[in-house]
Structures are given as C-alpha cells and as structure tokens.
Amino acid sequence: MTTHAMDEAETLCKRMGIMVNGEFVCLGSSNEIKEKYGFGYEIDVRIKPITQEEMKNLLDKYQYDKKFQITQKNLKENLIKLNKLNYYEQLKEGKLGEKLIKEIEINGYIYITNLLSFIHFNKNALKLISKAKKDFNEIIFTEFIDNNFLFKIKKEENGKSIGYLFGLFENSKDDCYVTEYSIQQTSLEQIFNQFSRKQKKEGISENLEDKKTEIFVDDELINKLTE
Numbered sequence: 001m002t003t004h005a006m007d008e009a010e011t012l013c014k015r016m017g018i019m020v021n022g023e024f025v026c027l028g029s030s031n032e033i034k035e036k037y038g039f040g041y042e043i044d045v046r047i048k049p050i051t052q053e054e055m056k057n058l059l060d061k062y063q064y065d066k067k068f069q070i071t072q073k074n075l076k077e078n079l080i081k082l083n084k085l086n087y088y089e090q091l092k093e094g095k096l097g098e099k100l101i102k103e104i105e106i107n108g109y110i111y112i113t114n115l116l117s118f119i120h121f122n123k124n125a126l127k128l129i130s131k132a133k134k135d136f137n138e139i140i141f142t143e144f145i146d147n148n149f150l151f152k153i154k155k156e157e158n159g160k161s162i163g164y165l166f167g168l169f170e171n172s173k174d175d176c177y178v179t180e181y182s183i184q185q186t187s188l189e190q191i192f193n194q195f196s197r198k199q200k201k202e203g204i205s206e207n208l209e210d211k212k213t214e215i216f217v218d219d220e221l222i223n224k225l226t227e
Helices: 006-012 030-037 052-062 075-081 085-090 098-107 112-133 162-172 188-201 219-225
Strands: 016-020 023-028 040-047 139-145 148-154 178-185
Touching: 006 188, 016 030, 016 188, 023 030, 023 188, 030 188, 040 112, 040 162, 052 112, 075 085, 085 112, 085 219, 098 112, 112 139, 112 148, 112 162, 112 178, 112 219, 162 178
Parallel strands: none
Antiparallel strands: 016 023, 040 148, 040 178, 139 148
C-alpha cells in the first residue's frame, strides 16, 4: 500500500519505506526509522501562569500600575527598571518575543502584566530545559506561544534515554512552575516532512508546512534569560 498518512502507515504496517524522487531513502520498522532519521525527542512544556497575588507583589515591588502601557519607545527603559535588559534582544522578529513585539506594533502597546508574564514563562521554560542541557548538546526551540513551549532535543548515539528525561523533568517541574509536559520520539510524520523538504529543494514537490522560527538553545541564551 502507498499513503501520505504516516499514522495510517504506522498502524497498518510492520515495515515501511519513504520514497524521494522515485527512490527509497529509508526502509524498516517504525522504531528503526525513528532511531536512524529522527532528530531525537520532542518536548512540550506548559508553564504555570503568575497568580494574581504574585503579580500584585511584582507590580508593588517595581512600582507599576497594572494598566501601565509598554510601547516601542519605553520598552528598553522599563526592561532596565525590571533588571531584565537581557530580554531586549529577544523582543525582536525571529526571537522568543516576536509575538509580543507584533502585538505592540498592532495595538501600539502591551500592558506591563503581559511583559512580566512573558519574562516569567521564558525564564522557567529555559530553567527546566537547562537541566537537560548538561546531557544533550543540541536543543532547539521550535514553537513558543504564551506559556506553551515546544523543544527538539537531539539524541546522540549512546545518549540518555527518554526515561531519563522523564525523571529529570519530574524532579524539576515544581521548581520551574511546570503544570504539564510531554516527551516523545520524533514522529514518522515529521521524518516524512524532512524528506519532503529535500524534494522541494530539488524542485520536485512542495512542502506544505509553514516556515517556523527555530532558536538554538545554547548556554549563553540560558544564562541571559534565567538570571
């Protein structure tokens, strides 16, 4: 049978292959293909929002009214006031704060509470992922919407198992304000799309996935945003 639905193939077939330009590029069981061609692990993390009491304490600490407006003009000076100037570079297109900046551009401002929440979410997501950075060299942000973060973690040969990651995150979730998380191997659908992109580059077919901003998580990013 032939199909473009990888879930269907995985359910019905013990052995499968993916073709590019009429030639097989991989052949084997689902696990064999994932192990050989998958990036590693996909991590989905959700951070607990700041409570009303915690927000009030922050506003009182920095002497803000909750309706105070952050604009393009006063963004930098208010980050300095919050002692979070390291976040300034992330509030640009293609960075972690891209959505926040677009909101400022559209509406002319955001409330200080939105900025404080943004800092809280990113600080704790990176704090959690820094636990894995000691054992995995390549970690990439693939999506970040409000308090929800998606990461890719490259599994190296003879590297730590998925069970190790579960234990690591479970022991750290309370300290990092994590409400829920999931860890899974790279899916067959994602591997199929990788090969589809290769076809597109060669002018054979189109990849229907939207281009997403991906950010490499290095020690510098972690240190800057978790201080």
